[in-house]
Amino acid sequence: MSTHLNGGGATIAVDAMGGDHAPDEIIKGAVEACRRGVKVVLVGQPEALQLKLAEHDGVGIETVDAHDSITMDEPVTQALRRRDSSLRVAANLVAAGDAHAVVSCGNSAAIMAIGLTVWGPLPGIDRPAFGSMLPCKNGDVFILDIGANTTVKADTLVQFAVMGEVFVQLSRGIEAPRIALLSNGSEDSKGTKEVKEANEALRKLPLNFVGNIEGDGVFDGAADVVVCDGFTGNVLLKTGEGVVSTMFDLIRTEISKDFVARIAAALMLPTLGRIRRRVDYEEYGGAPVLGVNKIMINCHGRSRAKAVTNAVLLADRMAREGLVDRIGEALQHDDIEVKRRRRLARALHLRAPSV
Amino acid sequence: MSTHLNGGGATIAVDAMGGDHAPDEIIKGAVEACRRGVKVVLVGQPEALQLKLAEHDGVGIETVDAHDSITMDEPVTQALRRRDSSLRVAANLVAAGDAHAVVSCGNSAAIMAIGLTVWGPLPGIDRPAFGSMLPCKNGDVFILDIGANTTVKADTLVQFAVMGEVFVQLSRGIEAPRIALLSNGSEDSKGTKEVKEANEALRKLPLNFVGNIEGDGVFDGAADVVVCDGFTGNVLLKTGEGVVSTMFDLIRTEISKDFVARIAAALMLPTLGRIRRRVDYEEYGGAPVLGVNKIMINCHGRSRAKAVTNAVLLADRMAREGLVDRIGEALQHDDIEVKRRRRLARALHLRAPSV
Numbered sequence: 255m256s257t258h259l260n261g262g263g264a265t266i267a268v269d270a271m272g273g274d275h276a277p278d279e280i281i282k283g284a285v286e287a288c289r290r291g292v293k294v295v296l297v298g299q300p301e302a303l304q305l306k307l308a309e310h311d312g313v314g315i316e317t318v319d320a321h322d323s324i325t326m327d328e329p330v331t332q333a334l335r336r337r338d339s340s341l342r343v344a345a346n347l348v349a350a351g352d353a354h355a356v357v358s359c360g361n362s363a364a365i366m367a368i369g370l371t372v373w374g375p376l377p378g379i380d381r382p383a384f385g386s387m388l389p390c391k392n393g394d395v396f397i398l399d400i401g402a403n404t405t406v407k408a409d410t411l412v413q414f415a416v417m418g419e420v421f422v423q424l425s426r427g428i429e430a431p432r433i434a435l436l437s438n439g440s441e442d443s444k445g446t447k448e449v450k451e452a453n454e455a456l457r458k459l460p461l462n463f464v465g466n467i468e469g470d471g472v473f474d475g476a477a478d479v480v481v482c483d484g485f486t487g488n489v490l491l492k493t494g495e496g497v498v499s500t501m502f503d504l505i506r507t508e509i510s511k512d513f514v515a516r517i518a519a520a521l522m523l524p525t526l527g528r529i530r531r532r533v534d535y536e537e538y539g540g541a542p543v544l545g546v547n548k549i550m551i552n553c554h555g556r557s558r559a560k561a562v563t564n565a566v567l568l569a570d571r572m573a574r575e576g577l578v579d580r581i582g583e584a585l586q587h588d589d590i591e592v593k594r595r596r597r598l599a600r601a602l603h604l605r606a607p608s609v
Numbered sequence: 610m611s612t613h614l615n616g617g618g619a620t621i622a623v624d625a626m627g628g629d630h631a632p633d634e635i636i637k638g639a640v641e642a643c644r645r646g647v648k649v650v651l652v653g654q655p656e657a658l659q660l661k662l663a664e665h666d667g668v669g670i671e672t673v674d675a676h677d678s679i680t681m682d683e684p685v686t687q688a689l690r691r692r693d694s695s696l697r698v699a700a701n702l703v704a705a706g707d708a709h710a711v712v713s714c715g716n717s718a719a720i721m722a723i724g725l726t727v728w729g730p731l732p733g734i735d736r737p738a739f740g741s742m743l744p745c746k747n748g749d750v751f752i753l754d755i756g757a758n759t760t761v762k763a764d765t766l767v768q769f770a771v772m773g774e775v776f777v778q779l780s781r782g783i784e785a786p787r788i789a790l791l792s793n794g795s796e797d798s799k800g801t802k803e804v805k806e807a808n809e810a811l812r813k814l815p816l817n818f819v820g821n822i823e824g825d826g827v828f829d830g831a832a833d834v835v836v837c838d839g840f841t842g843n844v845l846l847k848t849g850e851g852v853v854s855t856m857f858d859l860i861r862t863e864i865s866k867d868f869v870a871r872i873a874a875a876l877m878l879p880t881l882g883r884i885r886r887r888v889d890y891e892e893y894g895g896a897p898v899l900g901v902n903k904i905m906i907n908c909h910g911r912s913r914a915k916a917v918t919n920a921v922l923l924a925d926r927m928a929r930e931g932l933v934d935r936i937g938e939a940l941q942h943d944d945i946e947v948k949r950r951r952r953l954a955r956a957l958h959l960r961a962p963s964v
Contacts, residue, residue: 391855401793404801438756438843446759446840469847473855485801486844488793492824493845497852500746500828504887508880515880521873525863532859 263293264573266566267344267353270298271323272360274555277302280359283562285312290563292570295353297344298323318343324364326555333364334371341365345372348548354573355549357540357565359557366402369546376578378585381410382545383484384552385421386491389532391475396422396431398479398544400487408451411435411481413585415456415463417544418479420584424575425568426478434467434477436486442466448483460587469493502530539564542572549577618648619928621921622699622708625653626678627715629910632657635714638917640667645918647925650708652699653678673698679719681910688719689726696720700727703903709928710904712895712920714912721757724901731933733940736765737900738839739907740776741846744887746830751777751786753834753899755842763806766790766836768940770811770818772899773834775939779930780923781833789822789832791841797821803838815942824848857885894919897927904932 268284270277277298284294285307295316296303303317320343324333336342341360345368347353358365366382375382383399398414399406406414415433422431435453437445442453444466456463464477469490472480482490505526509519519526539561540553551569553561623639625632632653639649640662650671651658658672675698679688691697696715700723702708713720721737730737738754753769754761761769770788777786790808792800797808799821811818819832824845827835837845860881864874874881894916895908906924908916 389855391858404793404799436844438759438840444759469844469849470851470854472848473851485793486841489791489824489841489845490848493827493848494824494852496825496828497849498856499825500744501853501856501884503746504884505880508883509877512880515877518873518876518880522864522870522877525860525867525870525873528863529856529859 264354264570265293265295265352266569266573267295267297267318267347267356268562268566269341269344269356269358269360270296270303271320271340272326272358272365273553273557274326274359275558276323276359277306279558280562281306281312282310283557283559284566285310285315286559286563287566287570288312288315290567292566294566295344295347297347298340318347320344324361326361328361328364330363330367333361334367341368342372345369345548345550349373355551355569357551357553357562357569359540359553359555359562359565361555362401362552365550365552366543366546369543369548369550373547376545376547376581378582379413379417379545381406381413382543383414383417384487385418385541385544386487387541388472388491388494390473393475393478394426395472395475395477396425396479396541397436397472397487397490398481399484400491400541401484402543403484405485406448406483408448408455411448411452411483412455412459413545414481415452415459415461415479416584417581418481419461420581421542421544421572421577422478424572424577424580428478430462431478432462432464432476433479433481434464434471436472436480436482436490437466437468440466440468440471452481539566539568542568542577544581547578549573619709619925620648620650620707621924621928622650622652622673622702622711623917623921624696624699624711624713624715625651625658626675626695627681627713627720628908628912629681629714630913631678631714632661634913635917636661636667637665638912638914639921640665640670641914641918642921642925643667643670645922647921649921650699650702652702653695673702675699679716681716683716683719685718685722688716689722696723697727700724700903700905704728710906710924712906712908712917712924714895714908714910714917714920716910717756717907720905720907721898721901724898724903724905728902731900731902731936733937734768734772734900736761736768737898738769738772739842740773740896740899741842742896743827743846743849745828748830748833749781750827750830750832751780751834751896752791752827752842752845753836754839755846755896756839757898758839760840761803761838763803763810766803766807766838767810767814768900769836770807770814770816770834771939772936773836774816775936776897776899776927776932777833779927779932779935783833785817786833787817787819787831788834788836789819789826791827791835791837791845792821792823795821795823795826807836894921894923897923897932899936902933904928 297318300319320340322336322338324339344356385398386400509515540551543550553565652673655674675695677691677693679694699711739757740753741755864870895906898905908920
């Protein structure tokens with residue numbers, strides 16, 4: 255189903271109108287990605303595109319006109335009615351085979367809905383998920399779902415594990431990523447009914463499943479992929495952001511109380527800056543919507559040029575590596591796609607429902 | 610049902626044998642609480658108690674013998690069979706009216722089980738909860754449940770809100786604590802089925818309910834009480850601990866890379882120490898098990914003397930303020946106890962089930 259590159263490079267359709275700093279920062283970031291060798295098509299309002307491309311030395315970058323755009327808090331039903339929105343037109347380019355991935359910093363719910371509407375779900379996947387890369391001790395950890403599905407079934411968690419495995423293999427070059435289930439205890443017996451069932455099923459699949467993990471384990475670097483429902487994933491992500499922000503606030507408050515500390519802090523500015531960057535979403539450049547039938551990279555609404563550049567580079571790599579096909583192969587390899595329900599039922603020791 | 614103090618002081622039964630640093634640090638902390646005017650009964654193995662009391666200048670503190678103790682990771686069923694464990698004997702003292710509250714740093718699951726077995730649940734409460742006080746911007750926030758109930762119903766979340774309100778009123782002197790529901794979005798429409806129903810019910814009760822809150826809002830100081838199921842509460846708590854620990858690690862790593870930063874860090878040591886203390890569980894001195902029919906303060910297993918002292922002071926205050934009676938009154942006042950289900954059904958626009 256996915257567009258094959260046939261030896262050529264990938265083309266990345268960038269939604270120039272989505273995000274808090276659109277179109278200026280989006281275009282700036284896309285121009286930089288072009289400079290680094292990625293083929294980009296910018297999709298948006300023609301006047302805005304031409305003006306900003308000229309400002310950012312991006313004359314010559316291919317553009318496609320879209321006369322409408324989706325606002326950040328627009329309801330999905332309304333967003334889907336905008337047939338000429340920059341996001342929709344970008345997705346259409348991929349559907350038509352004229353591009354291989356979409357990058358957007360716009361309305362996440364609309365990104366998910368348009369991916370599903372225009373491309374459909376990835377065969378074998380019940381529910382797509384939002385992923386996110388987070389900093390942890392000695393590296394990064396990829397979490398999914400961080401918000402698409404408030405509640406999930408056990409087999410959806412298993413599918414998230416397979417999608418996360420493939421994404422981390424391709425994006426970070428880790429052959430057998432350590433996969434963990436987020437729970438309220440590391441023992442197999444801990445968790446909701448769905449987590450316990452998913453734990454049992456994952457133990458029987460050919461994955462590097464390391465078991466359950468608690469919130470502190472996520473940041474300890476004990477896993478490369480952490481799987482959870484979107485409610486819990488959102489709590490984890492937002493708690494992490496909140497604690498980091500509170501810590502920097504505390505440091506600022508405490509420093510201001512003390513003259514010696516103020517001088518010391520001035521000397522430490524470069525160090526504190528490095529730490530800030532280490533925990534900053536900008537470095538991560540967006541995360542994939544996994545489970546739709548093409549490649550969609552969703553960036554934070556607050557993204558600036560640097561995050562956009564990183565997202566385009568990620569999209570390019572995922573397109574060249576064939577992310578969607580590779581997930582399909584993994585589902586087959588893990589016997590999930592074809593005999594998914596039978597296999598899972600077996601793993602869970604369930605009998606066929608007697609109606 | 611609760612033991613009335615009749616104008617006299619409270620007596621706090623301290624489980625001297627529970628916790629990673631028992632009995633040494635427990636006894637040291639209890640002796641300090643005595644010095645600050647609290648009447649303490651230490652419960653534990655007589656030889657250990659006498660030896661350590663002599664060491665810590667605590668000769669004269671009342672003791673009660675218990676010849677058995679519960680280990681930190683002992684299964685609940687086994688813990689309940691130890692009729693002469695220090696925790697069980699301490700709970701019996703309260704049941705007999707010889708003490709007014711228990712403080713224990715031991716096995717949390719056993720603490721909950723013994724509270725329920727010896728004292729029973731608080732009338733009107735379906736499921737007891739573990740609470741925890743966390744640092745946030747400009748103050749503290751009280752979270753419940755942090756681990757007793759993996760899944761909960763909407764009316765259990767409502768009961769948590771009432772218990773949290775009373776505890777924060779009494780422990781922090783806030784007349785109308787701001788109560789929030791932890792969710793994956795601040796809109797009323799966000800959350801699991803249970804969260805959405807609880808939101809609707811809480812809006813109709815005479816509480817200072819401020820709506821849904823996300824993980825970052827918890828640390829922003831937007832609420833005084835945050836209500837959630839124990840699975841999500843555990844994720845929030847452990848994520849907070851993990852992020853704080855990762856941040857200190859990052860600071861340490863970055864500082865070691867840079868000579869100037871190393872000197873600056875040395876100058877900042879007192880400031881960093883103050884921040885460490887601000888986010889340290891030791892300062893909080895344990896948290897209540899809410900929903901059992903007497904007062905139980907549960908401390909972190911790693912607690913040292915200072916945390917124990919703070920926990921005993923908290924237990925004393927809660928006993929003198931009549932925590933359990935006050936929760937009972939609030940449940941009646943909020944019309945939750947007597948007509949609980951009918952009221953909730955009305956709030957949720959439900960009809961009586963047609964069987």
